[in-house]
Amino acid sequence: MNTIPNSERQRLGALLDRxxxxxxxxxxxxxxxxxxxxxxxxxxxxxDSLGALVFNMERGVHLEELGDFLLSCPRIRPFDVILANELxxxxxxxGGRDTARDLAQRLGMNYVYGLEFIELVNQxxxxxxxxxxxxxxxxxxxxxxxxxxxxxxxxxxxxxxxGGRCAVLAEIQVAGRPVGIGSIHLENRTHGPGRRTQxxxxxxxxxxxxxxxxxxxxxxxxxxxxxGRDKDAISQVAASPELQRRCLEDxxxxxxxxxxxxxxxxTLAPLRxxxxxxxxxxWGGALELRLDWLMIRGMAAxxxxxxxxxxxxxGFAPAGSALQRFSGEELSDHNAVWALCGWQAT
Numbered sequence: 001m002n003t004i005p006n007s008e009r010q011r012l013g014a015l016l017d018r019x020x021x022x023x024x025x026x027x028x029x030x031x032x033x034x035x036x037x038x039x040x041x042x043x044x045x046x047x048d049s050l051g052a053l054v055f056n057m058e059r060g061v062h063l064e065e066l067g068d069f070l071l072s073c074p075r076i077r078p079f080d081v082i083l084a085n086e087l088x089x090x091x092x093x094x095g096g097r098d099t100a101r102d103l104a105q106r107l108g109m110n111y112v113y114g115l116e117f118i119e120l121v122n123q124x125x126x127x128x129x130x131x132x133x134x135x136x137x138x139x140x141x142x143x144x145x146x147x148x149x150x151x152x153x154x155x156x157x158x159x160x161x162x163g164g165r166c167a168v169l170a171e172i173q174v175a176g177r178p179v180g181i182g183s184i185h186l187e188n189r190t191h192g193p194g195r196r197t198q199x200x201x202x203x204x205x206x207x208x209x210x211x212x213x214x215x216x217x218x219x220x221x222x223x224x225x226x227x228g229r230d231k232d233a234i235s236q237v238a239a240s241p242e243l244q245r246r247c248l249e250d251x252x253x254x255x256x257x258x259x260x261x262x263x264x265x266x267t268l269a270p271l272r273x274x275x276x277x278x279x280x281x282x283w284g285g286a287l288e289l290r291l292d293w294l295m296i297r298g299m300a301a302x303x304x305x306x307x308x309x310x311x312x313x314x315g316f317a318p319a320g321s322a323l324q325r326f327s328g329e330e331l332s333d334h335n336a337v338w339a340l341c342g343w344q345a346t
Contacts, residue, residue, distance in 0.1 A: 034143035051078040056334035060099030068323035082135040090127025114145035117163035151190035180210030184219035196256035214298030225254035270304035304339035
């Protein structure tokens with residue numbers, strides 16, 4: 001994706017003091033670009049199922065360790081597609097790397113990247129791009145970025161950004177069989193109805209783009225069961241074991257977006273109510289939330305599970321690898337979600 005010089009990024013950002021995000025984003029063609037990079041030859045064997053992985057990689061800050069994790073963790077095998085959130089391109093915090101491209105090259109996969117935000121705070125960023133990606137072992141035939149209805153203006157946040165939440169949809173060819181896949185990132189700083197509005201936008205786009213195809217969608221849906229803008233609500237949940245239980249076991253009753261997906265024929269995975277996000281609390285500790293999901297239609301979820309990304313759960317790390325040397329608590333503040341998706345008879 002073409003770089004925008006910092007001076008121009010700052011000029012465009014300043015327009016947000018008097019213009020909407022939508023109007024400023026229309027002046028930036030990168031926000032409508034789905035950058036497809038087919039780098040790998042397709043597998044020789046035709047699979048009888050597809051492994052799908054959802055993973056919010058927290059900006060790709062620990063990219064070498066993430067690569068080791070993906071290549072060596074036995075609980076996420078096999079994976080044919082990765083539906084990834086929060087990957088930087090040209091940000092100082094992640095070493096200035098194009099994290100999606102670097103990861104695709106290491107894994108031997110194809111990918112498509114969609115821009116979610118342009119970061120403005122660190123003016124030393126070479127590009128300051130941050131977005132979502134789909135990785136596939138199979139060729140990517142076409143792709144699109146779906147911009148979601150704004151629920152929060154990130155320019156007036158301490159992170160100060162141009163942009164908004166998005167999904168990346170792609171059609172892949174699995175030994176000649178088309179499959180629709182998509183990486184989705186819904187807004188955390190809104191309520192359940194806001195997230196439903198956003199997910200319905202994605203589901204409708206998938207209907208138009210993938211008519212009659214099997215579809216695997218997933219990502220960080222931020223289904224925290226409260227309004228992420230409400231600090232008092234977060235404190236109340238953190239102080240109540242009963243409210244904490246709803247964040248894991250009763251998510252669908254509080255998050256309308258999940259019911260909207262089921263109403264359109266999607267099966268949710270994984271079924272077991274386990275935390276996929278560890279949200280740090282100001283007074284210490286973390287709130288465990290169930291934010292990351294797979295939504296599957298036209299295929300059967302044969303197996304599914306949540307896979308920890310804590311360092312202490314990475315005993316499989318290869319000797320001498322960056323993952324084995326890693327001294328932090330977690331590779332990402334999200335766990336990974338995996339499912340094995342079987343073909344249905346037609």
